[in-house]
């Protein structure tokens with residue numbers, strides 16, 4: 457039983473990745489031992505406003521209950537309140553995602569205060585996606601870099617009563633943030649070193665780590681094996697593999 | 708499953724140089740099916756331009772690992788080609804005759820096209836050594852003065868068809884790098900480099916053939932379960948997987 461907190465549907469323009477339908481994605485994830493997944497739509501990253509991609513996501517997963525849709529909201533747009541309301545009305549969502557690096561705003565954006573309040577009021581978890589790829593390998597004409605960890609630290613300090621899920625952090629970034637902030641959990645999609653999880657869990661409690669594969673950009677088997685083959689107590693593996701996601705997203 | 712890891716740094720930034728750490732690493736490798744590791748040395752511990760004495764110290768550490776675990780580690784000689792032909796020849800001869808090293812590891816002292824590589828390739832030819840060149844796409848890095856792009860490493864292999872060259876870091880070389888490596892039977896690509904980006908290994912097998920690809924992890928920077936998992940996760944036949952994980956390296960290193 458695994459829950460993957462970092463999966464996407466839709467096209468990625470910069471690599472010849474398989475574009476799966478929702479049922480194909482369910483079968484594919486299942487072949488790697490993943491039973492449930494939080495899924496966003498990659499189109500939401502590149503469109504001028506994310507709602508067409510969010511609508512495509514809701515339509516795609518309507519008949520696949522093990523895929524939990526996570527719409528992307530851009531709080532730098534004037535209509536973020538309407539977008540959030542439309543997503544809540546469209547599907548039984550548990551979380552929303554922001555992708556500041558791709559949507560061209562910093563975490564100092566003033567609108568984030570009412571946005572975080574609205575997300576909290578709706579009983580949703582906010583996922584802050586910091587990166588989707590190794591920036592050294594980005595398309596030559598793109599200038600997008602990962603979200604600076606100092607910005608994220610200031611953001612966590614600004615909303616101490618909210619517990620965020622951060623996706624895409626590198627291992628040293630998780631460790632740096634964990635030293636000073638308790639109000640976040642992190643997926644392990646971009647955390648890697650020899651004995652990753654044994655080292656990470658010395659710096660952050662296992663109850664704040666989540667399996668995230670970054671499928672389809674990363675190889676799912678490799679990412680799942682990082683957890684499956686880690687030399688840790690079964691209880692720890694169960695926390696990272698599913699129990700934390702179940703708790704954080706109310707599954 | 709028997710695996711040969713063609714790209715490891717058992718000692719990294721001084722970590723791993725003790726008998727206990729080496730024992731732990733061998734046990735870790737064996738638990739993942741890795742029967743041998745190519746030890747490339749602690750190549751950046753003294754920066755990108757190590758002195759002759761610093762190269763000797765790095766290579767002596769690799770030799771020490773080999774003495775502790777002679778059946779497990781294959782030594783590669785770390786060089787700074789910019790030190791000149793005499794220094795290169797002397798260190799290669801020392802590493803081969805005293806330590807039994809099987810290859811040369813080149814990092815980012817210079818670009819693979821630089822004139823100083825002449826002495827390195829001559830030494831490789833003389834001692835029948837494999838040359839592993841650190842390689843990364845310079846599209847977004849802009850360090851080509853001393854950092855080899857796949858086009859540079861391919862140039863090196865084309866210029867020296869009688870020397871086997873490993874272009875390190877498939878993922879760092881990217882799709883363009885795979886295409887640069889086409890048509891060069893003496894050029895091999897290792898599967899290391901960055902995160903397990905989906906599909907690029909499939910692309911490399913399609914464009915180059917499985918015979919030209921070697922499993923490499925770049926541990927401890929990467930996680931063994933991930934680097935092996937990305938080979939197991941690619942759409943390959945069992946025969947292709949065996950070639951990449953073991954047989955190509957066994958043939959290349961004459962094991």
Ligand SMILES: [Zn+2]
Pocket residue numbers: 714716747925
């Ligand atoms: Zn390396």
